[in-house]
Amino acid sequence: MRVPAVLGLLVACALICAPVSEACGPGRGYGKRRPPKKLTPLNYKQFSPYVAEKTLGASGRLEGKITRNSERFKELTPNYNPDIIFKDEENTGADRLMTQRCKDKLNSLAISVMNLWPGVKLRVTEGWDEDGNHPEESLHYEGRAVDITTSDRDRNKYGMLARLAVEAGFDWVYYESKAHVHCSVKSEHSVAAKTGGCFPGGALVTMEDGSRKTMQDLQLGDRVLSSSERTGQLAFSEVIAFLDRQSTVRTLFYTLETERGATLSLTTAHLVFVSEGNCSGSALTGTLRTVFASEVKPGQCVVLAQDREGHLSRVLRVRIREDMGVFAPLTQHGTVVVNDILSSCYAEVDEHSLAHAAFGPLRALHRWGGPMGHQAEGLHWYSSLLHWIGRHILNPKHFHPWGVLANYR
Numbered sequence: 328m329r330v331p332a333v334l335g336l337l338v339a340c341a342l343i344c345a346p347v348s349e350a351c352g353p354g355r356g357y358g359k360r361r362p363p364k365k366l367t368p369l370n371y372k373q374f375s376p377y378v379a380e381k382t383l384g385a386s387g388r389l390e391g392k393i394t395r396n397s398e399r400f401k402e403l404t405p406n407y408n409p410d411i412i413f414k415d416e417e418n419t420g421a422d423r424l425m426t427q428r429c430k431d432k433l434n435s436l437a438i439s440v441m442n443l444w445p446g447v448k449l450r451v452t453e454g455w456d457e458d459g460n461h462p463e464e465s466l467h468y469e470g471r472a473v474d475i476t477t478s479d480r481d482r483n484k485y486g487m488l489a490r491l492a493v494e495a496g497f498d499w500v501y502y503e504s505k506a507h508v509h510c511s512v513k514s515e516h517s518v519a520a521k522t523g524g525c526f527p528g529g530a531l532v533t534m535e536d537g538s539r540k541t542m543q544d545l546q547l548g549d550r551v552l553s554s555s556e557r558t559g560q561l562a563f564s565e566v567i568a569f570l571d572r573q574s575t576v577r578t579l580f581y582t583l584e585t586e587r588g589a590t591l592s593l594t595t596a597h598l599v600f601v602s603e604g605n606c607s608g609s610a611l612t613g614t615l616r617t618v619f620a621s622e623v624k625p626g627q628c629v630v631l632a633q634d635r636e637g638h639l640s641r642v643l644r645v646r647i648r649e650d651m652g653v654f655a656p657l658t659q660h661g662t663v664v665v666n667d668i669l670s671s672c673y674a675e676v677d678e679h680s681l682a683h684a685a686f687g688p689l690r691a692l693h694r695w696g697g698p699m700g701h702q703a704e705g706l707h708w709y710s711s712l713l714h715w716i717g718r719h720i721l722n723p724k725h726f727h728p729w730g731v732l733a734n735y736r
Contacts, residue, residue, distance in 0.1 A: 568657045
């Protein structure tokens with residue numbers, strides 16, 4: 328019998344919060360209700376996070392002005408949200424143009440404003456700048472910044488408006504002026520903005536019949552080469568979910584190149600198995616640990632699974648390149664061999680065993696009732712749940728540092 332989705336969610340919450348909170352740090356106590364979060368307004372001239380806007384921990388560096396005639400103009404998207412008032416004093420629609428990330432955060436903030444102050448809407452006074460009205464290094468020129476007020480222009484609300492912007496997920500918020508709040512986001516191209524864990528669409532997995540299949544063609548129920556969590560031996564494991572699946576997204580990947588010619592591309596916070604020192608021994612008898620893709624160094628060894636045997640192969644170099652598609656298959660074993668290199672299915676948390684335990688309820692739900700809420704595109708609901716738990720409950724020390732900077736303020 329298929330477990331109802333609501334019951335599955337409750338079971339997942341119950342099973343995740345207990346073991347993972349113990350592993351990641353002190354919890355609040357089993358069975359206690361989490362009190363409502365108290366929001367504190369930002370003070371005038373205060374910014375969050377407490378670093379400069381164009382640093383890695385905030386919105387990152389300027390990548391260059393976008394004009395209507397530039398190739399990058401297609402990166403901007405108009406925002407026609409009726410719950411947001413756009414000043415648009417130029418009468419060109421420029422204030423409505425912004426990156427998708429900025430649009431998402433702004434739409435989220437609009438909901439928070441209406442919930443806190445019924446009858447009041449979010450108001451944008453400045454968006455994308457094409458007229459040179461801001462300092463040379465302003466993120467307004469890339470559609471990554473907005474200046475905001477409330478529709479009633481009540482300046483007594485602006486400190487709380489800034490706090491709501493922080494909670495909505497803007498990467499940098501500054502109570503800049505008595506007349507407005509400044510908010511900005513990371514670049515769509517920034518590695519720091521892509522903290523999830525995925526493989527590109529063209530990456531190859533090995534099927535049980537010996538054939539190869541690309542990530543973009545992989546389906547639920549396929550059995551792919553992986554590694555048993557119990558024995559460490561190479562084995563075939565069923566794909567039970569896609570933690571993320573976006574076929575049209577272009578993003579940056581860390582590409583590991585090994586001395587045996589195998590290459591593996593992963594997003595920055597994806598976990599991969601490595602070993603230090605001598606790479607001539609068997610991968611199955613060596614000491615392996617997981618590190619983030621962004622932490623892999625030349626000289627470390629990865630597990631090469633050619634001819635269905637595991638051997639260590641030294642990493643010669645690590646490059647950063649752009650590729651199409653982001654796919655994160657989850658197998659029953661929690662591992663997958665991609666382009667002949669063994670990788671974890673998990674990301675953002677620094678320990679494979681910790682992540683594997685956190686996804687235990689999803690594996691259990693699959694055994695009981697099959698795929699639970701599988702999506703054709705986008706982030707899996709269970710991944711979203713764990714992100715929420717990570718932001719609100721868990722100790723950030725186990726998370727990828729860029730993910731921490733993005734999510735913990």
